[in-house]
Amino acid sequence: MSFLSIFKRTLKETYRDALALLFLLAFPLVFMLLFGFAFGGEISVNYGVGIVDNDQSEISKGFTDNALQSADMLTVKNYASADDALANIKLGNISSYIVIPEGFGEEVMLIWQKLPGEIKLDLIYDESDLSTASNIISIINSVARSYANIEIPITVKTNPINIESKITQMDFIAPGIIVFGLLIMIPTAGRIMLRDKGTRFLQRMMTTPTRPWEFIVGYSLSMVIIAIIQVFVFILLGWLFGMDIIGNIWLALVIFVLTSLCSIGIGMVIASLAKSENQGEALSWLFSMPLAIISGVWFSIEFLPSYVRIFADSFPYSHAVSAARAIITRGAGIEAIGSDLLFLVIWTIAVFVVGTFFFRRNMRS
Amino acid sequence: MITETPLFEAKPDDSFAIQTFNLTRIFGKVVAVDNINLNVKKGELFAFLGPNGAGKTTSISMLCCLLKPSSGTALVMGHDINKSPYQVKSVIGVSPQDTTLSDFLTPIENLELFGNLHRLPPKQVKERARELVETMGLEDRANDQVRRFSGGMKRRLNIAMALINDPPLIILDEPTLGLDPQSRRVVWKYIARLKKEKTVLLTTHYLEEADFLADRIGIIDGGKIVALGTALDLKTDMIDTRTIVVKAWNLAQKTIAQLQEKYEDVQVSNGTMTITDKQVDFKEIVDYLHNSGAIIRSAHIKEPTLDDVFINITGKELRE
Numbered sequence: 306m307s308f309l310s311i312f313k314r315t316l317k318e319t320y321r322d323a324l325a326l327l328f329l330l331a332f333p334l335v336f337m338l339l340f341g342f343a344f345g346g347e348i349s350v351n352y353g354v355g356i357v358d359n360d361q362s363e364i365s366k367g368f369t370d371n372a373l374q375s376a377d378m379l380t381v382k383n384y385a386s387a388d389d390a391l392a393n394i395k396l397g398n399i400s401s402y403i404v405i406p407e408g409f410g411e412e413v414m415l416i417w418q419k420l421p422g423e424i425k426l427d428l429i430y431d432e433s434d435l436s437t438a439s440n441i442i443s444i445i446n447s448v449a450r451s452y453a454n455i456e457i458p459i460t461v462k463t464n465p466i467n468i469e470s471k472i473t474q475m476d477f478i479a480p481g482i483i484v485f486g487l488l489i490m491i492p493t494a495g496r497i498m499l500r501d502k503g504t505r506f507l508q509r510m511m512t513t514p515t516r517p518w519e520f521i522v523g524y525s526l527s528m529v530i531i532a533i534i535q536v537f538v539f540i541l542l543g544w545l546f547g548m549d550i551i552g553n554i555w556l557a558l559v560i561f562v563l564t565s566l567c568s569i570g571i572g573m574v575i576a577s578l579a580k581s582e583n584q585g586e587a588l589s590w591l592f593s594m595p596l597a598i599i600s601g602v603w604f605s606i607e608f609l610p611s612y613v614r615i616f617a618d619s620f621p622y623s624h625a626v627s628a629a630r631a632i633i634t635r636g637a638g639i640e641a642i643g644s645d646l647l648f649l650v651i652w653t654i655a656v657f658v659v660g661t662f663f664f665r666r667n668m669r670s
Numbered sequence: 671m672i673t674e675t676p677l678f679e680a681k682p683d684d685s686f687a688i689q690t691f692n693l694t695r696i697f698g699k700v701v702a703v704d705n706i707n708l709n710v711k712k713g714e715l716f717a718f719l720g721p722n723g724a725g726k727t728t729s730i731s732m733l734c735c736l737l738k739p740s741s742g743t744a745l746v747m748g749h750d751i752n753k754s755p756y757q758v759k760s761v762i763g764v765s766p767q768d769t770t771l772s773d774f775l776t777p778i779e780n781l782e783l784f785g786n787l788h789r790l791p792p793k794q795v796k797e798r799a800r801e802l803v804e805t806m807g808l809e810d811r812a813n814d815q816v817r818r819f820s821g822g823m824k825r826r827l828n829i830a831m832a833l834i835n836d837p838p839l840i841i842l843d844e845p846t847l848g849l850d851p852q853s854r855r856v857v858w859k860y861i862a863r864l865k866k867e868k869t870v871l872l873t874t875h876y877l878e879e880a881d882f883l884a885d886r887i888g889i890i891d892g893g894k895i896v897a898l899g900t901a902l903d904l905k906t907d908m909i910d911t912r913t914i915v916v917k918a919w920n921l922a923q924k925t926i927a928q929l930q931e932k933y934e935d936v937q938v939s940n941g942t943m944t945i946t947d948k949q950v951d952f953k954e955i956v957d958y959l960h961n962s963g964a965i966i967r968s969a970h971i972k973e974p975t976l977d978d979v980f981i982n983i984t985g986k987e988l989r990e
Contacts, residue, residue, distance in 0.1 A: 307786060307787050307789065309786075310783055310786035310787060311787075314772055314779070318774045322774055504770055505766060505770045506771070509764065510787060512734045512759055512764040513759055513784060513835075514756040514789065516756075669736065669737065
């Protein structure tokens with residue numbers, strides 16, 4: 306099996322070159338931390354809010370359909386039950402929901418008539434998204450106040466979803482950072498192939514009856530091992546910083562491994578196309594840095610123009626981030642992230658097919 | 671001039687290891703290899719001799735299926751380089767111009783890698799790798815990483831790697847480039863040993879190398895084969911002049927002038943006279959000088975070298 310021989314050789318070249326190996330493992334880590342501290346946080350301008358109207362009075366309908374709908378920063382969706390709304394938080398369709406209790410309309414009427422009354426709203430939000438949650442509380446508070454047209458504050462009963470454990474800021478940031486770490490594997494993935502191009506060792510191997518796919522698979526496999534080690538290091542590091550995985554860790558691992566395969570595949574495509582090591586390196590940085598920024602690894606990409614988002618969504622990383630975030634912070638299962646998972650699988654297969662195609666074309670120039 | 675791909679079907683001839691049919695490669699506007707038609711017999715050591723940039727490596731790259739011909743084709747051990755590149759690759763062993771080894775691997779590991787890439791059975795790979803390390807005199811360093819090797823050792827391993835699959839055709843691109851004369855002799859010895867069993871195609875820009883090793887030489891310049899034959903054929907056929915070198919005291923100006931009138935080229939410097947012409951009679955010249963009062967210290971006929979052949983054909987020196 307030629308690809309196994311190439312794999313074994315690349316692995317030996319990698320671990321015997323201690324400095325390069327250190328660089329390979331430490332580099333994404335340093336980058337991750339550096340960018341993590343620089344960009345950690347969340348900017349978002351539009352929030353999906355679910356409404357569960359148990360009152361069904363004129364006043365409650367007016368509150369939701371007129372007051373909340375007209376708030377610029379909210380997208381309001383109606384749900385029949387609290388369970389339904391909670392399921393949609395997990396799917397990532399909304400970031401919070403309001404339960405309007407029975408008797409809401411009557412209480413509002415009492416207050417309008419200057420009689421004693423208590424207005425109560427239950428707001429349930431995804432606490433993993435801390436800044437979003439606090440923004441929603443203040444938006445709903447002010448909407449309610451202006452709708453009721455009175456100075457008495459409405460008690461918003463915040464009801465954070467603490468499904469299994471305490472959720473921290475790190476839970477939100479870590480999945481993005483991990484995906485970033487996997488994204489910047491692009492420049493390192495093609496390193497050995499590009500070096501072999503430079504020394505013409507690759508050309509020498511091409512004088513044997515080895516097929517293009519065997520080269521691509523052979524060169525990729527050693528990087529897959531490095532990628533798996535990296536994923537574990539990243540998760541461990543996230544855990545040390547206080548990240549808890551609510552969902553299925555194996556599902557998260559599958560997402561991360563697929564993401565790393567995509568990076569390796571892109572690295573292979575670039576290495577197959579590039580004429581020299583310098584060219585390949587420049588090309589991969591030029592490609593991966595902007596992609597990192599628009600893929601939502603550091604902040605929400607909702608404020609980006611739609612064409613940029615469409616471009617970003619055509620690459621695996623924005624899908625990886627949202628799927629990983631859903632699993633880690635909301636405990637989403639395969640039914641919620643299925644489409645992202647499928648996208649990653651298709652992308653992985655496609656990028657390796659494309660890589661092999663370019664390699665074959667380059668093999669006999 | 672470049673012609674179209676020939677319409678004739680390349681017909682395999684069993685007695686040839688390599689047959690090229692109007693083999694041509696163009697890079698942009700540069701014609702690197704220009705309609706080469708060449709037959710290399712099985713069991714022959716054939717040398718491509720030419721200066722840097724003559725088209726030697728380009729020709730070899732096409733024969734190894736690393737480069738597609740712009741037009742024309744070649745048969746390597748009967749396999750068409752355009753139609754069946756993988757069959758071609760399985761019957762050749764290539765030692766490229768640059769020493770290309772995997773630096774962090776030992777010589778055994780380097781050899782085994784190529785044995786595996788040639789899809790040899792694992793047991794055979796191990797045996798051949800061991801054998802070749804011994805043949806090349808590297809057994810003491812068999813388990814050291816190649817990056818710690820000297821240039822000469824790397825060169826020897828570079829050649830050994832072309833032999834791991836025991837191919838019927840071995841292609842050596844500048845096998846002694848950059849080696850000191852002593853190491854070069856060692857490599858020559860190995861190549862000479864190969865020549866008895868294998869077909870060897872060698873490129874070089876060292877005249878002595880081609881002269882010493884090759885059964886036949888093809889002189890290549892500007893992408894064309896400008897002369898073809900054994901070293902002796904080339905020297906006798908291509909050089910139609912002879913040169914006589916005489917060292918003498920007391921050479922009179924008058925004598926020199928008279929000789930310059932008679933012969934095409936007469937040069938004198940520091941008491942050494944070099945006379946070149948199509949017809950020079952050694953005895954006549956020596957007698958003439960003697961009678962004119964010159965005291966002859968030595969006189970000999972200079973054998974033509976391949977360099978002379980090269981200058982004669984291309985009008986320039988091989989080493990620039």
